[in-house]
Amino acid sequence: MTELSEDDRAAVNELRGAVMRLSRRLRHQRVDETLSPTEMSVLGTLARCGSATPGELARKEHVQPPSMTRIVAMLESKGLVRREPHPDDRRQVVVTRTEQAAAMLEESRTKRNAWLASLAEGLTPEELAVMRQAAPVLEKLAHL
Structure with missing residues (x-):
């Protein structure tokens, strides 16, 4: 494991803040305002991973099984699962x-991608190149 330099730690701090702000702004680009972020996350997990038991979903979403039971019941009542x-x-x-x-x-997904694409139009070609390189690294961090 590589120990981070002071500059790397400063970059990590800057990245954390930027990811949090961008994530917060992305959450506002929702189609269904009645769903909580957790409910949307559960639907996303089912889309990525396929069908699962409530226990498996609870582990993947880092919530307690009774909470997942309530989330699944709410999603079922809305006709989403x-x-x-x-x-x-x-x-x-x-x-x-x-x-x-x-x-x-x-x-x-279409709405959020369109919103992000409109933001990306304001980037320089160099910044777009950095974004293309950063995307797989951010994906890796999301799954470590």
């Missing part, structure tokens, strides 16, 4: 996103 019997364990259920959720996520 459905619970189905687990194929191997009759004591459990599997949560699957609905077509309505897939359409809403796609609309949300």
Whole structure:
């Protein structure tokens, strides 16, 4: 493991602040204002990872299982997920996103991408090149 220099630590601090501000602004670019950020995150996890048990979702979302049970119930009442019997364990259920959720996520993704693209239009060609290089690094940090 490489020890960070003082300049690297300053860059980490600057990155943290920038990511937090950008994330906050992105959250305001939602299609459905009735969903909480956690509910949107659960739908995103189901889109990326496929169907899952509530326990698996709780682990992936870093919430307690009872909280996930409430989140799944809320999403189900809005027609965004459905619970189905687990194929191997009759004591459990599997949560699957609905077509309505897939359409809403796609609309949300399109809106957020358009907003970010409009911001990127204000960047110089050099800054755009840096952004293209930074995207995979930020993705890696998000999953470490």
